Amino acid sequence: EKGSAPAIPVDPRFDIAYVTPVTIGTPPQTLYLDFDTGSSDLWVFSSHTLASQVRGQMIYSPEKSTTAKLLAGHTWSIRYGDGSGSLGNVYTDNFTVGGVTVTSQAVQTAQQVSTSFTSESDIHGLVGLGFSTLNTVYPNGQLTFFDNAKSQLDSPVFTADLKWKKEGTYDFGFIDETKYTGEITYLPVQTDPGYWTFTSSGYAVGDGSFNQVSISGIADTATSLTYLPTAVVTSYWRQVEGAVNSQYYGGYVFPCSSKLPSFTFGVGSANITIPGSYINYAQITEGSPTCFGGLQSSSGLGINIWGDVALKAAFVVFNGGNPPTIGWARK
Numbered sequence: 001e002k003g004s005a006p007a008i009p010v011d012p013r014f015d016i017a018y019v020t021p022v023t024i025g026t027p028p029q030t031l032y033l034d035f036d037t038g039s040s041d042l043w044v045f046s047s048h049t050l051a052s053q054v055r056g057q058m059i060y061s062p063e064k065s066t067t068a069k070l071l072a073g074h075t076w077s078i079r080y081g082d083g084s085g086s087l088g089n090v091y092t093d094n095f096t097v098g099g100v101t102v103t104s105q106a107v108q109t110a111q112q113v114s115t116s117f118t119s120e121s122d123i124h125g126l127v128g129l130g131f132s133t134l135n136t137v138y139p140n141g142q143l144t145f146f147d148n149a150k151s152q153l154d155s156p157v158f159t160a161d162l163k164w165k166k167e168g169t170y171d172f173g174f175i176d177e178t179k180y181t182g183e184i185t186y187l188p189v190q191t192d193p194g195y196w197t198f199t200s201s202g203y204a205v206g207d208g209s210f211n212q213v214s215i216s217g218i219a220d221t222a223t224s225l226t227y228l229p230t231a232v233v234t235s236y237w238r239q240v241e242g243a244v245n246s247q248y249y250g251g252y253v254f255p256c257s258s259k260l261p262s263f264t265f266g267v268g269s270a271n272i273t274i275p276g277s278y279i280n281y282a283q284i285t286e287g288s289p290t291c292f293g294g295l296q297s298s299s300g301l302g303i304n305i306w307g308d309v310a311l312k313a314a315f316v317v318f319n320g321g322n323p324p325t326i327g328w329a330r331k
């Protein structure tokens with residue numbers, strides 16, 4: 001089996017996140033979910049979610065699905081890197097993405113969500129595509145959609161082809177050669193504690209010289225920006241006149257009129273170049289002449305994150321084989 005589904009930017013003004021249509025249950029209920037390689041819970045807004053916390057999101061109603069089964073005595077609670085979170089209970093039901101169906105997928109129904117989820121009406125939940133060790137369901141951890149689907153896929157892989165301010169795709173079970181140029185460079189993945197963690201071989205700013213330095217980080221499709229070591233990020237923003245690291249805005253801001261240099265990162269002996277335009281993330285407020293950078297310091301996070309700003313510059317293969325690896329290609 002193989003499947004393909006769109007990755008739709010939530011806000012075309014700036015790619016805060018990407019959502020993908022899925023169907024759950026019988027008859028099928030459609031929701032748009034944020035696919036997240038940085039976590040491993042599949043949770044949805046539901047008929048169990050506090051009404052005061054639902055604002056326009058589509059919901060999954062297990063009581064309307066003839067194939068839904070409560071996973072009795074199981075609960076979950078998750079906290080994301082930005083402090084947002086959700087919690088609830090668990091059903092199993094049929095779950096379909098791009099024509100690939102998993103029967104009895106653990107679907108975590110939210111009873112409560114934090115305010116940032118409530119205010120993001122275009123995101124109806126998340127599909128965790130990290131390693132199942134990260135799943136928060138208690139007392140028995142559940143498998144991700146990808147772990148459940150793997151055995152029925154032509155190949156145990158999924159790929160991410162995210163795009164700047166445009167619709168991209170997630171493919172399951174195959175590698176679409178038309179989506180990239182040149183070769184795919186595969187790197188080893190550290191699966192502990194459960195992220196797609198790999199080591200980049202270095203970086204260059206604009207057409208400057210390449211700095212050979214190992215940068216270990218996670219490939220995270222649900223983090224909007226990219227967070228790298230302070231030394232790397234300061235050497236980038238030093239090239240931009242008027243750029244400052246603002247305490248007030250919580251990161252590097254710069255004059256929107258700036259022409260930003262590109263940022264190149266090494267993957268083995270190959271490299272990926274992020275166009276400067278991708279690093280002009282957004283005006284700090286509508287109409288402001290000050291813009292917020294898409295490349296920020298990871299010093300407060302304790303981990304480097306290759307988020308959408310980097311991922312959308314590449315074709316990325318998440319290979320769930322034995323051992324798992326991650327593949328990068330230019331496009």
Ligand SMILES: O[C@H]1CN[C@@H](c2nc(-c3ccc(C(F)(F)F)cc3)no2)C1
Nearest residue numbers: 036038039080081084116117120222223
């Ligand atoms: O935890 C790490 C794992 N991947 C990153 C992640 N971040 C979110 C998230 C999604 C949507 C929202 C909201 F809609 F704006 F509320 C907030 C956070 N989901 O995964 C960070």
